[in-house]
Amino acid sequence: MSAHKWQFTSRFRRHAFGWRSDTPVQRIREAITEIKQVARKEPVLAAEGAIILLEKLSPALEQVDSSSGALGSAVNKAIDALVPIIVKADVEPKLRQRWLERLWQALQDDEMPYIELLGDHWGELCVTPELASHWADKFLPVVESVWSPKASGHGFFKGTSACLASMYAAGRHQELLALIDKAPFKWWHDRRWGVQALAAMGRKAEAIRYAEESRGLNEPGGQIAQACEAILLSSGLLDEAYRRYAVEANQGTTNLATFRAIAKKYPNKRSDEILRDLIASTPGAEGKWFAAAKDVGLFDVAIELVTLSPTDPRTLTRAARDYAEKQPEFALAAGLAALHWISRGHGYEITGGDVLDAYSAVTQAAVGAGVPVQRVNEQIRAIIAGAQPGNSLMSAILARHLSS
Numbered sequence: 001m002s003a004h005k006w007q008f009t010s011r012f013r014r015h016a017f018g019w020r021s022d023t024p025v026q027r028i029r030e031a032i033t034e035i036k037q038v039a040r041k042e043p044v045l046a047a048e049g050a051i052i053l054l055e056k057l058s059p060a061l062e063q064v065d066s067s068s069g070a071l072g073s074a075v076n077k078a079i080d081a082l083v084p085i086i087v088k089a090d091v092e093p094k095l096r097q098r099w100l101e102r103l104w105q106a107l108q109d110d111e112m113p114y115i116e117l118l119g120d121h122w123g124e125l126c127v128t129p130e131l132a133s134h135w136a137d138k139f140l141p142v143v144e145s146v147w148s149p150k151a152s153g154h155g156f157f158k159g160t161s162a163c164l165a166s167m168y169a170a171g172r173h174q175e176l177l178a179l180i181d182k183a184p185f186k187w188w189h190d191r192r193w194g195v196q197a198l199a200a201m202g203r204k205a206e207a208i209r210y211a212e213e214s215r216g217l218n219e220p221g222g223q224i225a226q227a228c229e230a231i232l233l234s235s236g237l238l239d240e241a242y243r244r245y246a247v248e249a250n251q252g253t254t255n256l257a258t259f260r261a262i263a264k265k266y267p268n269k270r271s272d273e274i275l276r277d278l279i280a281s282t283p284g285a286e287g288k289w290f291a292a293a294k295d296v297g298l299f300d301v302a303i304e305l306v307t308l309s310p311t312d313p314r315t316l317t318r319a320a321r322d323y324a325e326k327q328p329e330f331a332l333a334a335g336l337a338a339l340h341w342i343s344r345g346h347g348y349e350i351t352g353g354d355v356l357d358a359y360s361a362v363t364q365a366a367v368g369a370g371v372p373v374q375r376v377n378e379q380i381r382a383i384i385a386g387a388q389p390g391n392s393l394m395s396a397i398l399a400r401h402l403s404s
Contacts (some may be wrong), residue, residue, distance in 0.1 A: 012056035017064050021071040024064055027116040028057075028074045032081050036108045039085050047089035050082040051099055054118065058110045062302055067114070072266060075114045094130060100125060101136065107158055119161030123169025133170035139163030140179070147182045164193040173197035188214045194226050199271040204231050225249035233265075242266050246274075247281045259292040259385055271296050279305065287311030294319055306337040313347040314354060320361035328368030335362035336379060343383050344392050353399040377402050 008031035017024045029051050033048035057075060066072055073134035086099065103125065107118055118125075126132035139159040146157045167176040180194045191214045208228045215224060225248035232241035241263075250261040255278070262274050275298060279289050286308040293302035306316065320335030338358040342350055359380070366376045381402055384395045 002037075004045055004049075006034065006052065008049075008053060009056065012053065012060040015058045015063050015152055016256070019063060021064050021066060021068060024030055024061055025070055025074040028078050028271055032078055035082070035085065039088075042083070042090045042310075044091055045089070048084045050085045051102055051368035053078070054082060054103060054115060055106045055335065058106070058112060058114045062112060063112055068115075076117050077116050079121070081150045082119075087127060092134045096127060096131065098132075100131075104159070104162075107162070110158070113158075114239060114280060115257045116158070116161075116184045119159065120165055121282060123165035123167075125259060126169055133172065136163060136166035136170055136172060136239075139166065144182065145180065147179075147184060149184075153167065156293065156331065161189070162386050163166070164190060166202075167195055168193050168200075186214055188219045192223070192227060195231075199231050199234075204235055207231055210369050222248055222251055233281050238268055239296070240268060242269060247278060249266075249396040255289050256292040256295055259289075263296075275301060285309055289314055290319075294323075294330075299327055303330060303337070305332045306309075306334070306341075309342070313342045313350060316341070317354070317358045317361050320358070320365055324361065324365040324368050328365050328370075331365035332362060332369045332371060332376070335365055336376075336383070339380055339394065343388070344384070344391050345388055350393070352393065352397045359401060 005240070009026070012031070017027075035046050035049045036055065038049060057078070061071065061075075064071055082113050091099075093260065100122075100332040101130050103118060106397070110116060122135065125130050126135055139157075139162055143163045144158050145151060145159050146160075159215075164176060164180070167173075167179070176197045176198075177194050180190055183190050191210065195207045195214075196210045198204070198210055208231055211224050211227050211231075213222060229245035229249040231240045232245070247258075250258055252261055254260040259275060259278060262278070263269070263271060266274070269360060275289065275293055275296070278292070279286050282288065286305045287310050290302050290305050293305060301321075316334045316338035319329040320338065323331040325336070335358055339355070339362065341347065341384045342355060342358065347354065362376055362380070363373055366373055378400060380398065382393075384398075
C-alpha cells in the first residue's frame with residue numbers, strides 16, 4: 001500500500017491553498033474521484049488513501065476563507081463519501097485499530113475545525129461492536145469529566161460525538177442514555193443518539209417523546225421531525241407519520257423538492273392531497289407552490305394559487321411559454337397572472353423586456369386556446385387600470401400593442 005503514488009497528496013500540503021475556496025473544493029472532488037476509482041479493484045488501498053486525505057484536509061485548508069459555506073459543504077460530502085470506503089475494507093482488527101488511531105489524531109489536530117463530522121461516524125468506522133466498545137471506554141472518562149458539574153472551563157471535548165457513536169454501535173444503549181442525562185445542556189447533537197438507542201431497544205414511543213423533549217431555542221426542528229418520522233414509518237404508522245411530521249421533516253431547497261420528497265415517501269397519499277397540505281402550511285404564500293402544482297400536472301390548482309398570493313412573474317411567464325401548445329388555457333391564465341403581478345409591483349428588478357415576454361406568451365397561448373387577441377387585450381387593459389398608483393411600466397411598454 002505504501003508504494004502506491006496518490007496524485008492528490010502533493011496538492012494537499014500544509015497551507016497549500018490561499019484564501020479562495022474554489023480551487024480546494026475542486027481538488028477535494030478530484031481526490032474523491034481518484035480514491036473511488038482505486039476502490040473498484042483495491043478496496044484496502046482505497047481505504048488507506050481515504051485516511052491519508054482525511055489526515056491532510058485540515059492542515060491544507062487552514063488559510064482558506066470558508067465563510068461562503070462551500071468549502072465546509074465539500075468537506076462534509078467528502079467525509080460522507082470516504083467513510084463507507086474505510087468501513088467496507090476487509091482488514092484485520094489490528095490494522096483497523098491503527099487506522100482509527102490515525103483518524104483520532106487527525107480529529108485532535110483539526111483546529112478550524114473541518115473534519116469534526118468524522119466523530120459522528122466513529123461507530124461505523126469501528127465496524128465491530130468489540131472495537132466500538134474499546135473506543136467508547138477510551139472516550140468515556142473524558143466525556144464524564146467535562147460533563148461533570150464540578151468541571152471547570154467550557155466543557156468541550158473533541159471526542160464527545162465519537163464516544164456517543166461508539167457506545168451506540170457497541171449496543172451499550174442504557175449506558176448511553178445515562179451518559180446523555182449527564183450533559184449540561186439539552187443539545188440535539190447529543191440527544192439524537194439517545195433517540196436511536198431507545199428505538200433500538202424497541203421503546204419507540206419513548207424515543208419519540210425523548211426527541212420531542214429536545215425541541216427548544218436554536219434546535220434543528222427539521223432534524224428532530226426526521227428522526228420521529230423515521231421511527232413511525234419503521235413501525236408501519238404511515239398516516240400518523242404523515243400527519244405529524246411529513247411537512248417539517250421533508251423541507252427541500254425548493255417547494256417542488258419538498259413536494260417530491262413527501263410524495264416519494266408516502267405513495268399512499270394522492271398528489272393533490274399532499275399539495276393541499278403543503279399549501280396550508282404556508283398561509284399567505286400560496287402562490288409559491290405554483291411551480292410544484294404545475295410540474296405534477298395539477299393545472300387548475302396552480303392557477304387557483306396565483307390568484308391567492310403573489311407569484312414570481314418570470315416563473316409564470318415561463319410556464320405560459322412552455323405550455324402554450326400542450327395546455328393553452330393554463331398557459332393563458334399563467335401569462336395573464338404574470339402581467340397582473342407585474343402591474344402590482346411584484347418581481348425582482350422587472351424590466352420592459354419581462355413585460356414584453358409575458359405579453360408574447362399570453363398572445364401565443366391565446367391562439368392555442370382559441371381566444372381572440374382583442375379579448376385578451378381588453379383583459380390586460382383592465383389589469384393596467386387596476387394597477388398600483390404610479391406603476392406605469394406596463395402601460396408604457398404595451399401601449400402600442402394594446403391600441404391595435
